[in-house]
Amino acid sequence: MRVLLTGGSGFIAAHVLDILLQQGHSVVTTVRSQEKASKIAENHKQVGKDKLDFAIVEDIAQEGAFDKAVVSDPPFEAVIHTASPFHFNVTDVQKELLDPAIIGTTGILKSIKKSAPSVKRVVITSSFASIVNPYKGTWPEHTYSEADWNPISAEQAVENPANGYRASKTFAEKAAWEFVEQEKPNFSIATMCPPLVLGPIVHYLNSLDALNTSNQRIRDIMMGKAKDEIPATGTFIWVDVRDLALCHVLAIEKEEAANKRFFITTGYFSNREIADIISKNFPQYKDGLPSSSTPGGEYPKEGIFKVDNSNVVKTLGVKFRNLDDSITDTVKSLQAVGA
Known part of the structure; x- marks a missing residue:
């Protein structure tokens, strides 16, 4: 299948890309810069241009940002949209997040x-935040x-960046479902x-x-930052990125995933278990890790x-990995980059 993957240098998308290539799909991935494209190409040297190519989309929030990227020869049959802008230092929630x-x-x-018009399925990365x-x-x-x-409202959304992030995921996903309902396009969608x-x-x-937020907690515990007190877990449910990436790919491959929303979680975890x-x-x-008597990190x-x-x-028929693995x-993987 010919697939457009947006946000190809992201944490989830990089794993999606690996699985797409393993399954024999032909992929064009969007990245924000030529430098990122070169990095990805460099690490998939064995893959020809017919199987992996790139489109530069500098700012996905621009009107018509993807107009050129969606045109391909041979034409695309599926799109996996993982790209979503996210910065922590937000001053204007409406402008920078929503x-x-x-x-x-x-x-x-x-x-x-x-x-x-050849695209039949679009998979969109949403979030438990929605x-x-x-x-x-x-x-x-x-x-x-x-x-x-x-149930977050437009008024609550702009109160602070945490609300803004959750609202951005909720409103973006709702907008996708509304688009399909109102525009009746040639494609069905699936949201993750x-x-x-x-x-x-x-x-x-x-x-x-430069770790994704979720993995920062693992790095911090490894580096001794939880020795005296384990930080609160926050969200007590999780999924492994490889299982999530596989779900994205299965959702373009399986007919029965059409117009379905998928709540993709393995189950529970706590920072103490990590x-x-x-x-x-x-x-x-x-020496740097908490002991059984260290406070914090509980359910x-x-x-x-x-x-x-x-x-x-x-x-989707996915079998989830366990927390230990x-x-x-x-x-x-963190040791490999110098932890």
Whole structure:
């Protein structure tokens, strides 16, 4: 299948790219600069230009940003849209978080409808942020599934960057579903809603300082930052990046994924469990790691919401990796870049 992958140098997309190539698909990936394209090409030397090529899209929030990228010979049959702008130092939530996320998502759908009639399936990376109800806390009596939507309002969205991030994911995903409903394009969509994404980094794109937010906690625990107190876990559910990437690819390959939302999670974890796994498998870090009496990093005493990932298992047929394997592989990948 000929596939356009956006945001190819991102943490999730780099793994999606590997799986697409392994499965024999032919890929064009968008990146923000020639330098990033060269880095990716350099690390897939064995792959010819017919199987891996690049399109430069500097700013996905620009009107018509993807107009050129969606045109290909041979034409694309599927698009996997992982690109989403995200900075922490936000001064204007509307301009820096909400607009780029929503315009980036509806923009690519418009470009596909206008210029790539051969595309039959578009997979969009959304987030558990568009499912969770942040106002309910740990909500032990509730089971989260694809039926849930974050109830955040436009007014709440601009109150602070954390709200802005959650709202950007929620509004962008809603905009995608509305687009399909109103525009009735040639393609169906599938949205991927993962919580915390852990798992090995792609070494050629990452340094220890440039990790995705989720993996920073593993680096910090390895480096002794949790020795005296383990930080609060925050979101207690996770997925390994390789399983998430596989779900993206399966969602373009399987007919039955059409117009479905997928809540992609393996289940639960805590920061204490991460510390215990590192301690068990990497004795060289022992001196800097918390002990069983170190405070923090526990599950909430009042219990925690339940999760239903049966739709993912049933429709995509994915088998999830366990936390031990995921953390062990992540630590090894961090060691490879100098941890």
